[in-house]
Amino acid sequence: MRTAQQILSEFAAYGACAEEAPKGESDVTVFLASLSSAWKEGEARPTHRKQPKAKHWWRSRVDPFADAWSVIEGWLIAEPGVSANELMDRLARMIPDAYAKKAQLRTLQRRVKAWRVERVKEMVLGSLRKHAATPTEA
Known part of the structure; x- marks a missing residue:
């Protein structure tokens, strides 16, 4: 399973030819180098939470105490x-x-x-x- 994951990650990172991947630099070094500009690309977290919607101020039902x-x-x-x-x-x-x-x-x-x-x-x-x-x- 881990071997398949490694092959998929190399395919995603370097395309169809995984042999062309730079062998000199480790994945950690590449990752740390990309952190300096990662903030420019937007949300870096895998799960991004949406901002809560504003509460509506209008009534959705007739006021039951309008007459009383x-x-x-x-x-x-x-x-x-x-x-x-x-x-x-x-x-x-x-x-x-x-x-x-x-x-x-x-x-x-x-x-x-x-x-x-x-x-x-x-x-x-x-x-x-x-x-x-x-x-x-x-």
Whole structure:
């Protein structure tokens, strides 16, 4: 097997006539000499990984909470510490046809998390934004 591999590698390196291969230099010497310019030819690794694709920002489904979000937001304003699970229970009691199975719980959790992040940004950066918006008197 190794002999066949050696013959194939010589054929790939030197063409059909393996006898014409330079015998004076070892394979290691040739390899080390080629390293100085290997970076110019591109990827030297045998397996090249593709760059990850950018995440898409558009929605692929209709928002299941589009009609009820104003009610949910009112609950969050009144009780900022309420869990998304409790909000889902309230929705299931209020609109059992749409939310009885609670299949959208994870989506609601993400929406509540994003809402809370925005409120924190407003609290922390709100005063900085107002201060930056007002012109300073010299």
